[in-house]
Amino acid sequence: MSVAITQHKTGRSTVAKGIRQISRASIEARILAAAESVFAESGFSGATTAEIAKRTGVPKANLHYYFKTKEDLYRQVLQGILELWLGTGDQILPEIDPAQALSHYIAAKMELARQRPLASRVFANEIIHGAPQISDFLQDELRDWVDRKAEVVDGWIAAGKMKPVDARHLFFMIWANTQTYADFAVQIAAVLGRSQLLPEDYDKAGRQLAEIVLQGCGLKMPAQWPPAE
Amino acid sequence: MSVAITQHKTGRSTVAKGIRQISRASIEARILAAAESVFAESGFSGATTAEIAKRTGVPKANLHYYFKTKEDLYRQVLQGILELWLGTGDQILPEIDPAQALSHYIAAKMELARQRPLASRVFANEIIHGAPQISDFLQDELRDWVDRKAEVVDGWIAAGKMKPVDARHLFFMIWANTQTYADFAVQIAAVLGRSQLLPEDYDKAGRQLAEIVLQGCGLKMPAQWPPAE
DNA sequence: AAAAAACTTGATCAAACGGTCAAGAATCGT
DNA sequence: ACGATTCTTGACCGTTTGATCAAGTTTTTT
Numbered sequence: 001m002s003v004a005i006t007q008h009k010t011g012r013s014t015v016a017k018g019i020r021q022i023s024r025a026s027i028e029a030r031i032l033a034a035a036e037s038v039f040a041e042s043g044f045s046g047a048t049t050a051e052i053a054k055r056t057g058v059p060k061a062n063l064h065y066y067f068k069t070k071e072d073l074y075r076q077v078l079q080g081i082l083e084l085w086l087g088t089g090d091q092i093l094p095e096i097d098p099a100q101a102l103s104h105y106i107a108a109k110m111e112l113a114r115q116r117p118l119a120s121r122v123f124a125n126e127i128i129h130g131a132p133q134i135s136d137f138l139q140d141e142l143r144d145w146v147d148r149k150a151e152v153v154d155g156w157i158a159a160g161k162m163k164p165v166d167a168r169h170l171f172f173m174i175w176a177n178t179q180t181y182a183d184f185a186v187q188i189a190a191v192l193g194r195s196q197l198l199p200e201d202y203d204k205a206g207r208q209l210a211e212i213v214l215q216g217c218g219l220k221m222p223a224q225w226p227p228a229e
Numbered sequence: 230m231s232v233a234i235t236q237h238k239t240g241r242s243t244v245a246k247g248i249r250q251i252s253r254a255s256i257e258a259r260i261l262a263a264a265e266s267v268f269a270e271s272g273f274s275g276a277t278t279a280e281i282a283k284r285t286g287v288p289k290a291n292l293h294y295y296f297k298t299k300e301d302l303y304r305q306v307l308q309g310i311l312e313l314w315l316g317t318g319d320q321i322l323p324e325i326d327p328a329q330a331l332s333h334y335i336a337a338k339m340e341l342a343r344q345r346p347l348a349s350r351v352f353a354n355e356i357i358h359g360a361p362q363i364s365d366f367l368q369d370e371l372r373d374w375v376d377r378k379a380e381v382v383d384g385w386i387a388a389g390k391m392k393p394v395d396a397r398h399l400f401f402m403i404w405a406n407t408q409t410y411a412d413f414a415v416q417i418a419a420v421l422g423r424s425q426l427l428p429e430d431y432d433k434a435g436r437q438l439a440e441i442v443l444q445g446c447g448l449k450m451p452a453q454w455p456p457a458e
Numbered sequence: 459a460a461a462a463a464a465c466t467t468g469a470t471c472a473a474a475c476g477g478t479c480a481a482g483a484a485t486c487g488t
Numbered sequence: 489a490c491g492a493t494t495c496t497t498g499a500c501c502g503t504t505t506g507a508t509c510a511a512g513t514t515t516t517t518t
Contacts, residue, residue, distance in 0.1 A: 024495095041358060046274030049476065059497050064477065066495095121357050127416045128350050128357075129270060138419035146420045169437050172417055173406055180405035183353070186360045188401055190367035191375045208398050212445030253464095278506060288467050293507065295465095 040118035081119045098156045099219040107226045109178035110206035120182035163218035269347035327385045328448040336455040338407035339435035349411035392447035
């Protein structure tokens with residue numbers, strides 16, 4: 001019985017603690033989402049904690065309860081974005097067909113630009129202003145990532161599967177092109193005479209980028225576009 | 230004699246006025262240069278008039294004598310940058326060979342990224358944050374520019390001089406790739422394991438971009454790279 | 459030479475902002 | 489049930505910043 005009670009108690013408190021954790025995680029997530037949109041719109045300096053609090057729907061003091069400083073909040077927003085960055089490119093492996101791998105990567109990056117343009121803009125802003133918070137990430141994780149992927153590409157080239165190109169600049173090309181449709185969306189929309197970019201714009205951009213990149217690497221477009229999961 | 234005196238006076242005053250204008254233009258140019266670097270580093274919100282004044286070497290109050298407000302100064306910095314933007318691409322004309330025209334354009338844009346990275350960053354920052362100051366430019370001048378150039382490209386395609394590609398997305402591709410080496414220089418340098426980008430990096434990037442773009446358009450690289458003026 | 463115009467600059471101000479605090483409300487552990 | 493912990497919030501504070509001003513200096517005009 002004491003065991004039962006203890007179990008009951010333990011069960012109750014565990015559930016309660018679980019609920020509190022979920023609730024805490026939930027409000028933190030809401031703050032982070034609001035912060036991402038404000039940082040994307042205004043940059044780090046232009047963003048105000050008051051605006052982030054307002055979009056979250058909590059008083060400013062409450063926001064500072066969950067995130068000590070604005071910089072702290074900004075770092076955590078960036079953290080989530082960096083995980084997105086390295087999360088793509090899992091198909092770039094020696095045993096995969098290069099045309100398949102590259103078109104898959106391009107499609108995934110373009111999809112990210114379409115679905116998470118705010119994240120892309122926060123990232124871009126951070127880099128443009130000298131990457132004060134993420135220079136370690138760039139020099140360590142990202143550089144390693146590129147080194148590994150470049151080895152794969154070089155392997156394809158050595159095996160005669162594609163034309164010789166500089167693998168690193170190839171990645172820069174794919175990054176630049178896909179991110180430009182998130183970061184510079186207003187410019188592209190203006191030139192296209194639209195108020196905002198449409199799904200078909202991203203689709204066309206991704207397809208043409210894949211066509212030109214693959215062609216430039218001496219590869220054939222896969223029959224299916226966008227490539228299957 | 231009165232004529233001579235008058236001439237002398239007029240001469241003196243004209244020269245004096247000329248000197249004053251030159252002097253005024255000179256200090257304004259120094260302020261604009263300092264402002265460009267501060268806006269590039271910190272964005273519009275992050276930039277302070279105190280820092281701009283400090284880099285110019287004048288008291289803050291003096292800066293406000295020449296430029297009424299920070300926004301005013303920012304607009305004039307942008308103005309100069311927009312003129313750079315439209316100043317390239319003069320070789321994209323119906324009668325020019327497409328391979329020649331495109332490789333020339335790519336080289337010119339890459340050269341701009343190398344020589345005016347601050348300008349590129351100020352521009353990028355403005356666009357990322359919604360282009361509050363230059364949406365008119367994007368919708369009018371830039372859109373017209375692209376419309377005209379796209380017609381030229383479409384003409385080349387119709388004449389069978391190059392493979393059919395979407396001309397607008399082709400320009401977006403060139404812009405994205407060249408500007409990325411200015412805007413994201415710290416990221417690219419980090420991935421390449423350098424402290425900063427070297428001339429040879431820009432050179433390699435430009436050459437590979439031209440190779441891939443031209444190949445993608447079914448064109449041959451010109452014998453000479455970078456192309457002659 | 460003297461009045462007018464243009465320029466310089468230290469001091470100052472009001473607004474905005476990041477962050478704190480204390481007091482209270484809600485929830486949790488036992 | 490009740491003390492302890494966690495959370496909420498309006499009020500408040502020190503700093504930063506864009507901008508102004510007034511007093512003075514230099515240059516220009518006549």
